[in-house]
Amino acid sequence: MGLTIGIDLGVLVGLVSIFFYVFVKNAITAQYKVYLLFHFFMMIWPIGQVGVHTTDRPHLQIFYITLSFVGLSMLGFGWMLFMKFLSLGAYYKPSRNVVLLLLAPSLLLSVAMIWNPANLFVAPVGGDFGERQYGPLFWCMILLLVASFLYSLRLVRDKARMQTHQAERARLKHAFVGIVVMAGFPMLDLLVNVLLDPWLQVIPGITSLGILASDVCFLYALRKHRSLDLVKIAQQDVVDTLSVGIIVLDEHDIVIEVNRNVCPKLPVTIGRPFELEALLDAHLVEANAKPGFLKAFRMPSGERAHTELVLGAKGEPKQYLAMHAAPILVGGSLLGKVITLQDITELKLHILKSQEQNISLQERNRALIYMQDELFQANRKLEQMAVTDSLTGCFNRRFLMQQLEHEVLTNLRYRIPFAVFLFDIDLFKLVNDTYGHVVGDEVIRRTAEAVRGALRRTDILARYGGEEFAVYLPHTNLEQAERLAQRIREVVESNTIPTGRGRSPISVTISMGIHVVEEQTDLQVNDVKQYLKELFYNIDSALYRAKDDGRNRIVNY
Structure with a gap:
């Protein structure tokens, strides 16, 4: 019995740890929301198993x-x-009818x-559910899980047959492993501990261990082979206002996105590779322009490239x-590419028909320059969106760490004082549970806005994760840092939402x-990344001491 409880409790701790890791370390996109829902259902099994083996009261056992x-x-x-999200891609959006079905x-x-x-x-055996008999509803549930297994296997198989991209195949391979593990362990548990129970000794924790192992497989498939979530960068309400076609890779x-x-x-199909060479072979105006365009396009440092296409059958x-x-x-770092397609049919026909229409050509050129400037401004906006948090408008964690890698080395070399704050909102989960996530998001946004107003222009405020924020203050000694930290705390406390x-x-x-x-x-400092890791570990420890000491306070490491 002790081994059984230990296994189920260990699995529960592992699942809870993975749940918080995913929640804290990742931007919660639609795909991750579905994964967390799936993960939540996984955690119910070991919770129930721990409860069953820690009580001898029948009414609690049946519960x-x-x-x-x-x-x-x-x-x-x-x-x-x-499985639908994992096999059909991060941008799959199921209808309400599909979800209900x-x-x-x-x-x-x-x-x-x-x-x-x-x-x-x-049904209990001898009035106690420690020994029990399962009825038709239990076997209906087994059939449902088998049907779910076969349906998921079919999804992965059909997608694998259509897929030619190596990264997608690897992702589907790990999903397949997760499916087999998820189905195999409960089937083994059913065989050993239910069907063969009269003849074999009970082996505890088979289903629990299978759930944990499959969860690791699914998380690996989700993280190792995920596409960069650039849809948030290429905001649809921005790109759709431009008069050019835009493809985000x-x-x-x-x-x-297109x-x-x-x-x-x-x-062009969302979620599929962009077949650039086939496109150029079929539609290039000047065939000799292909090598130069491909060379610039594939430069790892990122180069702007330009060519012309012609469409239309004979x-x-x-x-x-x-x-x-x-x-x-x-x-x-190269995160992706933006391809723009501008219709220049009229301009091209004017050039081909007559060199005498200089005035019209100049007007078209001015329009092209205007569109290029518009594209340049859009690219700048995309680059800005890549380093900011969409909810609060603050810098994101990646930008903060990139800045600190440079700033910390300079500060230490020239003995320039600096400070780093790490704070989070007290009892934020209670706000979400009481008022809902919409109000929770508003609390995060208004808190960031209040803190931003209390900072200096040279300070950097970044959303570190969830309701947690970090502040970097250059040229700041201990006295200044403590005074500014106190001002931030008071501003937030007096802010109403x-x-x-x-x-x-x-508030x-x-x-x-x-x-x-x-x-x-x-x-x-020889390794600035390791130094920053230790620095934030120390600050995080100070933050937790502030929590343990009663919250709404500042602790200096």
Whole structure:
């Protein structure tokens, strides 16, 4: 019994740790939301199993048994929905009818197991559920999980047959492993501990270990082979206002987004590789321009490239497009590319028909220059969006760490004092639970706005993750840092946030850890990344001391 509890408790701790790791370390996109829902259903099983083996009261035993198998039943729904996202891509958006269709069998079966009419789900042996018999509802649940397994396997198989991209195949391979592990362990548990129970000794924790192992496989597939989430960078309301067609590619040249002005004659599909060479072979105006364009396009440092395409079958009117390719660079790293397609048919026809129409040609050139400037401004906006947090408008964590890698070395070399703050909103989960996530987002946004107003122009405020923020203060000694930290705490505490019609506004507090490096330091840093890791570990420790000491306070490391 002790081994059984230990295994299930260990699995539960592992699943909870993975849940918080995903929640803290990742931008919660639609794909991650589905994964977290799936993960939540996984955690129900070990919770129920720990409960079953820690009580001898029948009414509590039946509660925990029912909880375990309801979680297993709902796992079938979460499993199929997550497999759809994992196999069909991060930008798959299921309709409401599809979600209800996937949910209905698990939901109905869960209600039936909770009701347990005439012990059709489970019955005690000798008045105690320590030994129990399973009824038809239990086997219906097993059939549901088998159906979910076969459906998910079919999704992965069909997608693998269509997929030619190596990274996508690797992602599907890890998803397949997760499916087999997820289905195999419970089937083994069913065989050993239910069907062969009269003849074999009970082996504890098989299903729990299978759930944990499959979760690791799914998380690896999700993180290792995910596409860069550039849809948020290429905001649709920005790109759709431009008069040119825009195609956004990730670093592997997978199409992430297209706007409404992309010519429908071009073979461009979201989630598929951008077949540049085939496009150039079929539509280049000047065939000898292909090598130069490809060379500039594939430069790892990122180069702007330009060429012209012509569309239209023989005997049809020709359409000419000017194609520009520009890199998306952040801190010297190439994150993707933006391709713009401008219709220059009229301009091209004027050039081909007559060199005498100089005035018209100059007007078209001015229009082209205007569009290029418009594109340049759009690229600048995209680059800015790549380093900022969409909710608060603050810098994001990646930009902060890139800045600190440079700033810290300079500060230490020339003995310039600096400070780093790390704070988060106290009892934020209570705000979300009480008022909902919309109000929670408003609390985060208004808190960031209040803090930004209390900082100097040279200070950097960044959203570190969730409700946690970091502040970098250059040329700041201990006295200045403590004074500014106190001002930030007071500004946040006095800030009020509306919670909706008919409800009183609320205010929140923050707990803060600070660390100041004075100018008299003679510290030598060989690995700035490791130094920053230790620095933030120390500040995070100070932050947790502030939490433990009662919140709404500042602790200096």
